[in-house]
Amino acid sequence: MGLIHSFYTQSFPPKSKFSVNDIPDLTGRVIIVTGGNTGIGKETAKALLAHNANVYIAGRSQEKVEEAIRDLKEQTGNEANFLKVDLADLHSVKAGAEEFLK
Numbered sequence: 001m002g003l004i005h006s007f008y009t010q011s012f013p014p015k016s017k018f019s020v021n022d023i024p025d026l027t028g029r030v031i032i033v034t035g036g037n038t039g040i041g042k043e044t045a046k047a048l049l050a051h052n053a054n055v056y057i058a059g060r061s062q063e064k065v066e067e068a069i070r071d072l073k074e075q076t077g078n079e080a081n082f083l084k085v086d087l088a089d090l091h092s093v094k095a096g097a098e099e100f101l102k
């Protein structure tokens with residue numbers, strides 16, 4: 001029975017009860033979004049900026065992140081910050097964390 005129930009709920013998930021419109025005002029909140037220059041990360045950054053969060057987009061390509069920051073500013077009116085981090089390189093992660101804490 002559990003297997004059939006799981007198969008059904010995974011195949012036909014219920015309608016979401018929480019949407020981007022339910023996010024409260026995030027003024028004063030500081031949020032780091034990794035991979036925020038594209039895909040799911042960019043959509044996440046967009047939703048957070050639209051609700052006034054102070055967003056840091058952590059990425060390995062300054063050029064790509066700055067392009068995303070410009071794009072997101074046009075869409076939300078709010079500007080994110082760039083944080084240089086290559087998640088595949090622990091030295092870069094440490095440097096990025098130190099830069100952020102400054």
Ligand SMILES: NC(=O)c1ccc[n+]([C@@H]2O[C@H](COP(=O)([O-])OP(=O)(O)OC[C@H]3O[C@@H](n4cnc5c(N)ncnc54)[C@H](OP(=O)(O)O)[C@@H]3O)[C@@H](O)[C@H]2O)c1
Pocket residue numbers: 034035036037038039040041058059060061064085086087088089
């Ligand atoms: N569980 C689920 O149902 C589900 C569904 C969809 C996606 N996902 C997962 O969610 C994640 C994002 O998906 P997506 O479709 O948005 O992917 P995507 O469009 O390929 O974006 C990946 C992001 O990660 C960044 N990135 C990759 N390697 C990095 C590194 N070493 N250091 C810093 N940034 C790095 C990329 O930066 P660059 O542009 O510099 O490469 C890009 O911004 C993936 O892991 C995917 O597998 C899960």
